[in-house]
Amino acid sequence: xxxxxxxxxxxxxxxxxxxxxxxxxxxxxxxxxxxxxxxxxxxxxxxxxxxxxxxxxxxxxxxxxxxxxxxxxxxxxxxxxxxxxxxxxxxxxxxxxxxxxxxxxxxxxxxxxxxxxxxxxxxxxxxxxxxxxxxxxxxxxxxxxxxxxxxxxxxxxxxxxxxxxxxxxxxxxxxxxxxxxxxxxxxxxxxxxxxxxxxxxxxxxxxxxxxxxxxxxxxxxxxxxxxxxxxxxxxxxxxxxxxxxxxxxxxxxxxxxxxxxxxxxxxxxxxxxxxxxxxxxxxxxxxxxxxxxxxxxxxxxxxxxxxxxxxxxxxxxxxxxxxxxxxxxxxxxxxxxxxxxxxxxxxxxxxxxxxxxxxxxxxxxxxxxxxxxxxxxxxxxxxxxxxxxxxxxxxxxxxxxxxxxxxxxxxxxxxxxxxxxxxxxxxxxxxxxxxxxxxxxxxxxxxxxxxxxxxxxxxxxxxxxxxxxxxxxxxxxxxxxxxxxxxxxxxxxxxxxxxxxxxxxxxxxxxxxxxxxxxxxxxxxxxxxxxxxxxxxxxxxxxxxxxxxxxxxxxxxxxxxxxxxxxxx
Amino acid sequence: xxxxxxxxxxxxxxxxxxxxxxxxxxxxxxxxxxxxxxxxxxxxxxxxxxxxxxxxxxxxxxxxxxxxxxxxxxxxxxxxxxxxxxxxxxxxxxxxxxxxxxxxxxxxxxxxxxxxxxxxxxxxxxxxxxx
Numbered sequence: 001x002x003x004x005x006x007x008x009x010x011x012x013x014x015x016x017x018x019x020x021x022x023x024x025x026x027x028x029x030x031x032x033x034x035x036x037x038x039x040x041x042x043x044x045x046x047x048x049x050x051x052x053x054x055x056x057x058x059x060x061x062x063x064x065x066x067x068x069x070x071x072x073x074x075x076x077x078x079x080x081x082x083x084x085x086x087x088x089x090x091x092x093x094x095x096x097x098x099x100x101x102x103x104x105x106x107x108x109x110x111x112x113x114x115x116x117x118x119x120x121x122x123x124x125x126x127x128x129x130x131x132x133x134x135x136x137x138x139x140x141x142x143x144x145x146x147x148x149x150x151x152x153x154x155x156x157x158x159x160x161x162x163x164x165x166x167x168x169x170x171x172x173x174x175x176x177x178x179x180x181x182x183x184x185x186x187x188x189x190x191x192x193x194x195x196x197x198x199x200x201x202x203x204x205x206x207x208x209x210x211x212x213x214x215x216x217x218x219x220x221x222x223x224x225x226x227x228x229x230x231x232x233x234x235x236x237x238x239x240x241x242x243x244x245x246x247x248x249x250x251x252x253x254x255x256x257x258x259x260x261x262x263x264x265x266x267x268x269x270x271x272x273x274x275x276x277x278x279x280x281x282x283x284x285x286x287x288x289x290x291x292x293x294x295x296x297x298x299x300x301x302x303x304x305x306x307x308x309x310x311x312x313x314x315x316x317x318x319x320x321x322x323x324x325x326x327x328x329x330x331x332x333x334x335x336x337x338x339x340x341x342x343x344x345x346x347x348x349x350x351x352x353x354x355x356x357x358x359x360x361x362x363x364x365x366x367x368x369x370x371x372x373x374x375x376x377x378x379x380x381x382x383x384x385x386x387x388x389x390x391x392x393x394x395x396x397x398x399x400x401x402x403x404x405x406x407x408x409x410x411x412x413x414x415x416x417x418x419x420x421x422x423x424x425x426x427x428x429x430x431x432x433x434x435x436x437x438x439x440x441x442x443x444x445x446x447x448x449x450x451x452x453x454x455x456x457x458x459x460x461x462x463x464x465x466x467x468x469x470x471x472x473x474x475x476x477x478x479x480x481x482x483x484x485x486x487x488x489x490x491x492x493x494x495x496x497x498x499x500x501x502x503x504x505x506x507x508x509x510x511x512x513x514x515x516x517x518x519x520x521x522x523x524x525x526x527x528x529x530x531x532x533x534x535x536x537x538x539x540x541x542x543x544x545x546x547x548x549x550x551x552x553x554x555x556x557x558x559x560x561x562x563x564x565x566x567x568x569x
Numbered sequence: 570x571x572x573x574x575x576x577x578x579x580x581x582x583x584x585x586x587x588x589x590x591x592x593x594x595x596x597x598x599x600x601x602x603x604x605x606x607x608x609x610x611x612x613x614x615x616x617x618x619x620x621x622x623x624x625x626x627x628x629x630x631x632x633x634x635x636x637x638x639x640x641x642x643x644x645x646x647x648x649x650x651x652x653x654x655x656x657x658x659x660x661x662x663x664x665x666x667x668x669x670x671x672x673x674x675x676x677x678x679x680x681x682x683x684x685x686x687x688x689x690x691x692x693x694x695x696x697x698x699x700x
Contacts, residue, residue: 124582124583124584124634125583128583128610130583136583136610136612137583138636138639138643139582139636139638139639139640140582140583140584140634140636140639143634143635143636144584144634144635212585213585213586213587213609213610214583214585253588254588343683343684344682344683344684345683345684378663378683379663379665380635380663380665381635454591457588457591457592458591458592458595461592461596461687465686465687471684474683474684475684483666484665484666488665491635
């Protein structure tokens with residue numbers, strides 16, 4: 001070795017510039033670097049060849065103030081003191097299709113594959129507030145999720161070993177009060193103790209207006225219904241999680257990590273502010289709020305994002321809201337390996353991607369639950385093979401790698417801390433911008449979220465098109481004339497007719513006059529300002545249908561114009 | 570070419586995934602196409618009427634819910650009824666390989682799925698419309 005001791009000493013005293021000129025530049029002098037620009041994947045932040053203490057000093061990183069210890073403010077190193085040494089994350093998957101009994105059978109299969117939680121997805125007629133026999137729903141009943149019309153459907157859906165689950169999530173955002181009432185009544189009729197069940201509801205209507213589209217009523221009514229659900233659970237079911245803001249959908253709309261966290265927190269503030277106006281205390285409201293994040297392939301963006309999420313939340317709750325209770329300061333998070341990184345082409349490659357993203361989730365920490373998208377995500381609803389492998393990926397990462405055996409193992413890495421701190425600063429800056437627009441509702445009405453996301457969608461498409469961003473099998477190492485090599489799930493085309501028949505049977509057997517009376521009660525409640533969950537509880541027991549109850553609210557609230565959402569088209 | 574190609578991009582059914590259609594609208598406009606958007610949550614009937622009214626050369630339907638066979642069957646029938654079956658009809662979204670031939674049998678000219686190249690789509694439309 002010809003390097004002199006003098007040079008090494010200079011390096012030890014922090015001479016990054018010296019290293020650059022004397023070591024790095026000579027090393028690349030002949031051939032140059034492999035790329036003209038090194039940038040993070042979605043934020044497109046320049047990446048230096050090396051990070052040192054000098055980079056942390058330059059952005060004002062202070063380990064005492066910025067890190068803390070696991071379970072202590074600002075929670076950068078973990079919200080739970082024992083991390084994953086105490087308990088592993090709950091392992092969940094999104095599922096639901098066909099009629100209630102089809103879904104129940106599938107959920108039982110999932111539990112038998114080693115999953116301990118389930119995210120129930122309903123079909124588009126349900127999430128858009130229609131019954132299965134509505135002409136607008138032809139071809140969609142039971143297709144992208146489970147069909148749900150009456151309490152009977154919910155009871156039949158819950159015919160599987162529910163008590164084995166750590167948590168169950170029910171995704172029905174716009175009609176959440178109807179859905180909550182059906183869940184409560186179905187669980188009670190099945191003789192379940194409600195306090196033994198851990199129910200989560202995204203109830204994330206502001207995300208629907210922003211980028212998903214399963215809304216019914218104008219935003220201010222949507223927000224009211226969501227807050228009614230939260231308030232009802234605060235009073236009656238304190239261990240439930242009635243608001244999970246699905247940042248993973250903002251990610252799926254191509255939002256970058258800064259946008260995902262800033263938009264999610266701005267939305268959280270809209271619900272929180274409404275509940276504070278109703279007279280609740282921040283220390284009671286904040287623990288009702290949780291988040292779901294989408295984790296993509298850029299490993300360090302992902303890990304920085306997970307760490308910044310919990311730190312920014314703690315600071316926001318403390319500095320802006322004056323929260324003091326620990327539970328109010330601790331972020332509740334579910335993380336989800338990224339649906340958008342699942343390629344249609346050469347789908348088995350997605351298993352590798354899922355493993356890497358799951359590893360990022362485990363290393364970044366903070367999540368009580370991790371979801372598993374599946375290798376056939378881009379093709380159809382999951383096959384049984386994909387479910388089994390998805391479940392195994394959790395166990396491989398959790399049990400075979402050792403990453404869950406110490407808490408926040410990447411802390412202190414110059415690059416990881418740099419990323420975390422830079423993300424934190426950028427999120428605060430973006431949140432201030434949204435606040436100046438009147439918060440999430442103002443930004444939504446101005447079309448800000450929608451047009452910013454459209455810009456990201458277009459930019460990312462250019463990155464793929466130019467080859468700047470490589471996607472194996474899609475724009476790189478492409479297989480010519482590829483034929484699908486996996487078996488995929490096929491929808492049972494008969495289920496729509498079966499569901500409509502079920503609905504007709506229930507309607508012919510119920511007391512229609514009582515249903516009419518209760519629908520009027522629902523309209524009355526909608527016109528006033530009492531909690532909408534109460535009349536729903538009475539209505540679902542009389543077999544008023546999901547669509548009828550949504551219609552009763554349509555009569556009062558009106559409908560949201562969908563094209564307000566697509567300013568960029 | 571003197572006249573730009575006019576295309577109606579449509580979302581049929583309750584599915585509101587819009588990334589593909591947003592990117593396609595922008596890319597086609599950049600390539601000189603005239604793009605009209607149907608709005609979200611449309612019925613096949615409404616889309617056929619809009620196509621007639623706007624006198625478009627191409628209808629592009631985006632569907633990611635899996636309901637494409639149902640929606641395209643009705644749309645193709647309506648197009649025939651309204652004398653629009655000479656227009657180019659393309660479909661994009663989540664469409665399994667097995668459904669491509671049945672869609673073509675209904676009158677769909679081409680299907681584009683995830684990863685489709687924007688240059689290829691534009692080139693296909695130019696040659697299909699000029700025939």
